[in-house]
Structure formats: C-alpha cells, structure tokens
Amino acid sequence: MQRFESGSTIVRVREYIPVTCPYCGEEGDLDVDETGASRQSYVQDCPVCCQPWQVELTRDRDGEWNATLRTGDE
C-alpha cells in the first residue's frame, strides 16, 4: 500500500532485481541505483561462483528495470 502526501515525494532509491547467474544458475538479486542513468552496463562478480557478470540494465517508460546478464565469453 502506498500513501502520497502533498508536498513530499516518495522515492525509492534502491531496487533489487531478481536475476539468475549465467555461469552457475544460482538466483540472486541485482542492486540497482535508481538515481543513475536509465541505461547502465557494468561488470559485477557473482556472489556465489565469483564469475564476472556483464550486466546491462535498462529502465522502460513505466520505470520498470530490466536486467540482462551475460557471460564474458561471448
């Protein structure tokens, strides 16, 4: 349930996106900085197998984040 009060804006700064590791298949969460650009790409190590994820994040018009994980071997 959300409540909006006049004069204030509720901003979620952090959002977590469920992802599956392309290397080991473990599920995890991606930590998204919502104050960043609507399109971001970076490398983040899998917390389980420590392999580098090639992360691509895009935010659509509704503010929904989509994450794509790739291995570095492509």
Ligand SMILES: [Zn+2]
């Ligand atoms: Zn992994």
